[in-house]
Amino acid sequence: DGGITQSPKYLFRKEGQNVTLSCEQNLNHDAMYWYRQDPGQGLRLIYYSQIVNDFQKGDIAEGYSVSREKKESFPLTVTSAQKNPTAFYLCASSGQGGGYGYTFGSGTRLTVV
Amino acid sequence: GQQVMQIPQYQHVQEGEDFTTYCNSSTTLSNIQWYKQRPGGHPVFLIQLVKSGEVKKQKRLTFQFGEAKKNSSLHITATQTTDVGTYFCAVTGFQKLVFGTGTRLLVSP
Numbered sequence: 224d225g226g227i228t229q230s231p232k233y234l235f236r237k238e239g240q241n242v243t244l245s246c247e248q249n250l251n252h253d254a255m256y257w258y259r260q261d262p263g264q265g266l267r268l269i270y271y272s273q274i275v276n277d278f279q280k281g282d283i284a285e286g287y288s289v290s291r292e293k294k295e296s297f298p299l300t301v302t303s304a305q306k307n308p309t310a311f312y313l314c315a316s317s318g319q320g321g322g323y324g325y326t327f328g329s330g331t332r333l334t335v336v
Numbered sequence: 337g338q339q340v341m342q343i344p345q346y347q348h349v350q351e352g353e354d355f356t357t358y359c360n361s362s363t364t365l366s367n368i369q370w371y372k373q374r375p376g377g378h379p380v381f382l383i384q385l386v387k388s389g390e391v392k393k394q395k396r397l398t399f400q401f402g403e404a405k406k407n408s409s410l411h412i413t414a415t416q417t418t419d420v421g422t423y424f425c426a427v428t429g430f431q432k433l434v435f436g437t438g439t440r441l442l443v444s445p
Contacts, residue, residue: 256432265435268432271431273431281432313378324371324381324384325426326381327378329378330378
């Protein structure tokens, strides 16, 4: 089945550590996105990529980094510079033509311990 | 940047009652999308509205786009416990979607 796979489902990070969240899609979508969701809140855009080897900052990019070396993959690194990283991280993708919305992965819950 | 206000933030209904959430923008929208997120889950795309005054139905869900394309609503008739979750509207910004703050729906049996 086509879809987006995020791993791990749960992740615990110590203070000062960098961690990388994986996002892989087999939908042949060009565009991929990373959103952050805090409890009881909406979705805020961290980074997005419309094409391989190109990406743009979203509204809350500070303390995060991404890469887009392959069409299928868009990993997100949460660096030690992100002061409040505990949140639910959602990866999404979209194809050409619109009308079908974004497809989301099942998310990664990151907790700082 | 593009912003959308969504109301109410939260609504608790008895099963069988109707429910409506509203999404409002200060600027004219090219289109609007609606998503549902079950508790503990991820957002799932429901529908996209594009035309002024457009009304679309999916079983008990009715979606409407305002004539001025500045607001939209999602109405659920005769809610069921399976309708529990948070409903988000989302609008297209430059190459990306901007999500509303969501309306959390709780349905008591």
